[in-house]
Amino acid sequence: MAEIVIDGIPYSFEGKPKLLDFILSKNKDVPFFCYHPSMSAPANCRMCMVKVGQYVKNRETGDYELDDQGERRIRWFPKLQTSCNMDMMDDMIVHTHETDDLVKRAHKDTLEMILINHPLDCPICDQAGECPLQIQTYKYGPEGSRFEVKKQHKPKHVQLGPRVTLDAERCINCTRCTRFTDEISQSHQLTITRRGDKNHPTTAPGTVFDDPYSMNTIDLCPVGALTSTDFRFKARVWEMNQTPGLDITNGKGVNVDLWTRDNVVLRITPRHNPHVNEYWMTDKGRDAIHLYNEQRLSTPAIRLHPNDSSLVMTSWDNAYQTTQEIVESTDTKQILVLGSPYASVEENGAWMQFSESILKQSPSYTTHIEKESGDDFLLVDDQAPNTYGCELLGLKKRTKAAFKKAVAEAKVILSLHDDYIERGWLSEEEIKGKTWIYFGTNHTQMAKAATLTIPITCAVEHTASYVNVDQRIQRTYPAKETKYTNRRLDLEMSEGRLDRFGTKFDHWVNEDHKVDCKPLWEIVGDLSLLWGHTLSYRHGRDVLDALASNIPALEGVTYQAMDDQRGILLTSSETQEASS
Amino acid sequence: MSDWTTYEPVLIPNIAGLDRLETYRKHGGYDALHAVLHDQNTWPDPASVVQEVKEANIRGRGGAGFNAGLKWSFMPPVDGGPRYLACNGDESEPGTFKDRKIFEYNPFLFIEGATIAAYAMSITSIYVYIRGEYRSWIHKMEKAVSDAYDAGLLGQNILGSDFSVDLVLHSGAGAYICGEETSLLESLEGKRGYPRVKPPFPAQRGLWGRPTTINNIETLSNVPGVIRNGADWFKSIGAESHPGPILYGISGHVNRPGVYELPSGMPVMTLIEEVAQGMRNGKKLKAIIPGGSSTPILPAKDLEDLTMDADALRGAGSMMGTAGMVVMDEDTDIVETLWRISKFYHHESCGQCTPCREGTGWLEKILEKVVTGQGTTRDLDLLLDITSQMEGRTICALADAAAWPVRYTISRFRDEFEARCKPSLIPVG
Amino acid sequence: MSQKSSDNGASLSQNGTSAYTFTKEQLAEIEVLKTKYPEVQAVTLPVLWMAQDTFGHVDPEVQRLVAYTLDLPESHVHGVAEFYTQYFKTPKGKHVLDVCTCLSCHLCGGMDTLGYLENKLGIKAGETTPDGEFTLQEAECLGACGYAPMMQITNDVYVNHLTPEKVDQVLDQLASGDTPDFESIPMPLVSTTSNNEAAGGSDE
The missing domain is CATH 3.10.20.740 (Ubiquitin-like (UB roll))
Incomplete structure (x- = not known):
């Protein structure tokens, strides 16, 4: 030694x-x-x-x-x-x-040398507050500047690609970005141009920095030279909350941080996990902010007449009772219950229990794999975040043909999340005349075609776990409040400055950012009561605990254990069989 | 010091047509390589060649002055993979214009030297990096290399032996930094000329990750002579601690500027007064820069008994560098001259390391202020402070090369600088 | 280094990626170049030179041609072209005059020569005459310190010991379509007994 x-x-x-x-x-x-x-x-x-x-x-x-x-x-x-x-x-x-x-x-x-040609624009720079240069300067830098001659000017607000903007004057030539495209993403789209103090990163003229991982260079940049075109000037770092989460845009299970302010997810950045994604994430994963913020299903809605072109809002009670009426007036053999690889382990678990106890059947699901769309890095063919979770729970997997056949034969369909229309698996024609109760998060095409929509919480509004393509189970935290949750009462939610001090009477708080939705396990609990069953899950943890005691592969799996081990690799023989 | 007036040049002897292979061979050219390859008694193995060159103490003529044979001995044992010799003909230090004379007048001497070096280090390929501006001289070298190939002096089974080596000419494209040995390697690999972090040293991981030695053109041109006449002969020429012939480049305010081959250790005043035939227009000598623009300036009063060898120059507070001496007369504006030198280093900094990228520009900008009469005495102290922030803080020596002229010119001609500056009592901090 | 040759070199792109193409002979030459190095990337500089000699410059379109020809990232070729000052990243005049104003030339009137040329051509350093004949540039040390002031013509021959008369002569020569010859400057003899400056290695 x-x-x-x-x-x-x-x-x-x-x-x-x-x-x-x-x-x-x-x-x-x-x-x-x-x-x-x-x-x-x-x-x-x-x-x-x-x-x-x-x-x-x-x-x-x-x-x-x-x-x-x-x-x-x-x-x-x-x-x-x-x-x-x-x-x-x-x-x-x-x-x-x-x-x-x-x-x-x-x-x-x-x-002092780094700062002589660096603009003094921290007050308008996105990086301020999380800027290594700013931090190191406070800790180790000189008191003032002795540079009293002209600064070197370089190109500003250069749109390097669709998602990354360059301010070359802020660049300190660390070459992290060019090394990223050379060594990590290997797109080789960036180079340093010119020489000496005119050096700065750029693409070849006429080419676009559209690397599917381009935005990692923004995280890497130790100054504000590379900023997110989308996030630029949207928020100061210190106004936001940072909550750990998962990238649910594919099956890789990339660990992320969700940056929220006033219950809007403003940006998503990768969170280091050596077992999954190292320091990186895809640009596509960052786009999920739109999924979380926009086009959300809020408050249940119902189509009053089959020929109506749109749905109208209704109360939760009415939605529940309508569901009950529909189910009770239909032969259970004509009811099809669909789970979803887009939903978490807990959601599918509660869904399964509800289905088995009330509807006397096990839900089935379909995978969403797009062959050849993955790479050897963080993009994978599996478009859904929890395909293995569905297998683990023992949900019946249906092929596209089997799925279409089952839909054709059913009168009433209760489905979770998946947008079969957008994916091209079903046409609106095929579901005409059927009663479709859709439990989802967004105004998908499926939601538009449904008879009844019941809004459920999305991955950033609840605690739930997902099993990735490598069979690692990881969990999310609530980052956004819903109409029914409260940061101050939920110890898993973090509280930023604006959350703490903002009031309705200033411009900091907009109640509309809180979606009127509930966790699926709460909804099925409420529904079960209508049939006199008690399925009392108040938290994802309750569902997970119940599942862990029933499913051998989940033995010992708790949120605490996932946190401690940065996710748990599920290696029981059962899951391996299921995956093979 | 022997009488320099009777010195017979060996690098570029006064023989017409030496750039033709048959003339070169007629005058003993390639005898050394032949001996190394075929005279088993004198040169039993490559190591014996390395030993002799090490013994001769050919101190690198590119500026660093490191014993070439010792450098060769750093090459790791042969492992069957490729090994490279990179010959540095980038010659871009202002005041330096000597290697082009070898390309022009005695190209085969260099090629023979490089080939012997290749044999000594079991090199598989030689790359000769010549600055892109020397296009005319690259053409001359192309002819010489092609003639050497035709005569079986390069390529397979050289001179009928089982030793084979290829030689490739590679043109630079305008970058002073590529004279730095690891930057040269990057440029040879087709990249931006960024000096590499050491360790690993080129002998361990050089070109394409393989063992590589980098030598200056003039250094290698001394090798055939050492092989032919022995290390003792070489050591008998010139200064003891820095022996051998030197191509002195003399430029500036002298009557007969040019490149002169003379023994090392020449008295500076002899070089100016006699070799270069004195100061132009009968002016008085003010100062010299002894070995290229990065070597510290020496005022006339310090030149009396000074000789051109590494030790003497270090003693006088400067360096041998490339022996490219720049001579300045009494009318020279030292302030403006320093500004011009700083402008050069600002232009040539590759931009990799912070202190050099930012410091070179800062130095130039302050000096511009001083030259135009806008400077204060505080600026002079600030300049000195900046040099101390640059020296020894970067990957390669360009930051030092940029800092030294500023530091020493200001400290040695402070009064001339102060005369241009407004007084200031504010401390530089 | 003549602009004229660009007429036969430039044509519609064969791969639809660049407005320029290399001739078959040049592509064959590139294949030979590649054999001299263990990796393709090493021929970036030589091929950029070949391109500049053919098209007169290496603007982004030419850089693209080089990148596609060598199957290297465009950004790599761009970064390299931008690092080295001798590559013209924009089209220049027919003759590019690089006047050295670095240390020794600065001491010996390099700035005066540059000023003389600026006046004579009616342009500033860095500019091109309106007729596209001359581009004037200030250059860093070109390694001709003993023969100052001097300039290089379009990355090729050096013209040394410049005086206003010699500059005029060179400009006339260039304008008439001629290029100055290579000036061989012999090594002066060191003997103190001889005052013969012209003697030198190749002068016998």
Whole structure:
């Protein structure tokens, strides 16, 4: 075991870790910009300087050489070293800025240099508040600027692609973005152009930065040079809430952070999970904000007459009673219950229980796989977030043909989430004359064609779990309030400044952002009561607990365990059989 | 110091038509390579060649002055994969115009030297990087290389031996930084010329990740002589600590500027007064920049007994560099000259490292202020402060090269700078 | 380095991606170039040179041609073209005059030469004459320090020891469609006994 002394404290280590990585892992701070743990280290920002030396050993005896005071003699490197690309060696002595004034001075000097051509536009910069340059400048930078000559001007508000905007003057040339397109997404769409202080990233002229992962460069950018075209100028970072969540736009189960303000999801960024997505996510996954904010089903709605072109709002009670009337007036053999890989484990679980106890049948489901649409990275063929969850629960999988046949034979259909019309599996013609009760989140084509729509919470409004294509079960947190939830009472919801201090009487709060919807497990509980059954689930946790005690693959699966292990890989033989 | 007036040039001897292969061979050309490949008694193995070159102490003529043979010895053992020699003919340090003389007048000497080096290090391919501006000289080299191939002096089974090596000429396209050895490698690989982080050093991971040695053109041109006449002969020429012939480039305010081949350790004043035939228009000498624009300026008063070798120049507070000496007369505007040097480094910084990318521009902009009479004495201190923020803080030495002229010119000619500046009592902080 | 050759080089694109094409001979030459390096990327600089010699510049369309020909990312070729100053990223005049004003040339009247040319051509450094004949540029050190002031003509020959008369002469020569010859500047003899400046290696 090798040993290293950092700021006077000895640490032991194995292998050849990089010094910066190691120092950071000990919860010590060394400022840096260009370094990123999953990409090559160009050591170009020159920020992570440390003083490095090594104990001198006698070559023959292998003993430490001692100085006059009897202390071990240290041979210092003649210059300060960048720690990001420095291999750790046995007997190394390291001084960070905490113990060495020259290192402190180097940090200040480099920051002064970085800032001379950097615009002083933090007040209008999107990055402000989460800007490494801003933070490091506060911590290690100079008091003021001695730069009293003209700044270098470079292109501003350049639309690099449909989703990314460049302000080259803010760029500090860390090359994280170009390394991302070269090493991670491998689209090679970005390069650094020009030379010296005219350097900045760009695409080749006439080409568009439409890499399906392009927006990761925004997260990577340590300054406000690359910003989101969509999110630009929408909110200050400190006004928003940050809630962990999952990307539900495909089956990969990418971990994300949901940024909300006044119950609107303003942006989605990747959350590090080494088992799933590292630091990255797809651009498509970020588009889910529209799914969460717009075209939401709010308040149940009913088609009063089969020929009516639209549905009208109705009360929850009426919706429940109508459902009961429809079901009771129909032979259960003519009722088709459909689960959904778009819905969570808990939703499908509660749905199944409701279906089995009241409708005397097990729900079936269809997968939504688009062959060849995936890559070897984060895009996968499976378009739904919880296909494996449906298998796990034992829902019956139907092929497209079997599904169409079942629909044709049914009189009443209760379905979850899936938009079969948009997917091209059903035409409006095929469902004419049928009574379709749709439990969904958005004004999909399915919702428009349905007889009765019952709005359910979406992935950012409840706690629920999803099993990804690699059979990892992970869960969401509520980020958005509904009409029936309250941040202050729900301990799983975070509270931002505006949530805390905003009132109805100023412009900060808009009650309309709260959707009139309920978690599916609550709805089926309410419905069950009409039949005299008690299915009392007040929280996703209740459903999961019930499922965990019935399904061997879910044994021991709890939200706590998922949180602790960053999701749980389900490896029981049953799930493996199901997936094969 | 032997009498320089009787010195017989060996790199570029006064022989007409030496750029023709038959003339070169008639005058002993390729004897050295032949010996290395066929004289088993003197040169039993490649290592013996490395040893002799190391012994000769050919200090790199590109500016760093590192023992070439020692550099060769850093190459790892042969593992069957490709190994490369990159020859640095980028020659872009202002004041330097010597390697082009070799391309023009004695190209085969260099090619022979590179081939011997290739043999000594078991190199599989030689790449010769020549700055793109030297198109005329690249054409000359193309002819020479093609003649060498035709004569079996390059390519397969050179001179009937089992040693084979290819030589490829590669033109730069206008970037001073590509004279930095790892930037040169990046440029050879077809990329933007960004210097590489070291370690790994090129001997471990150079071109395309394989062991690579980079040598200057003049350095390699000294190799055939060392092989033919021995390390002791080489060490007998010029200064003891920095032996061998040197191509001195003399430019600026002298009567006869040009490139001169003379032993190392020439007295500076002899070079100016006698070799270059004195100052133009009978003016007085003010200062010199001894070895290319990055080497610290030396005022006339420090030149009395100064000789051109690495140790003496270091002692005087400067460096040998490329031995491209720039001579300035009494009318020279030192302030403007420094501004021009800074402008060059600002233009040529690759932009990778923060201190260099930002610092070079800052230096130039402040100096522009000073030149135009807008500067204050505080600006001078600020300039010095900025140089200390650049030196030793970057991947390659361009930041140092940009900082040194500023630091030393201001400290050595402070009065001339202050005369151009308004006084200021505000501390620079 | 002549603009004329662009007439036979430029034509409708064969792959629909660039307004320029390489000739069959050039494509064959590129294949030979590729054999000299273990990786294709290494021929980026030589092929950009070939393109510039053919089309007179390497504007984005030409960069695209190079990228497609070599099957390299366009951004790579663009980044490389932008890094090196000798590549013309926009079309230039028929003759590009690069006047060195760096250290030694600056000491020996490089700025005067540039100023003389500016006056004579009626343009500033960085501009092209309205008739498209001359582009004037200020250049960094070209490695002719002993022969200052000097300039390079369209990335090719050096013209040294410039005086107003010599500049006039060179401009006339260029305007008449002629290019100055390569000037071989011999190594001066070092002997103190001889005052013969013209003697040199190739001058016997």
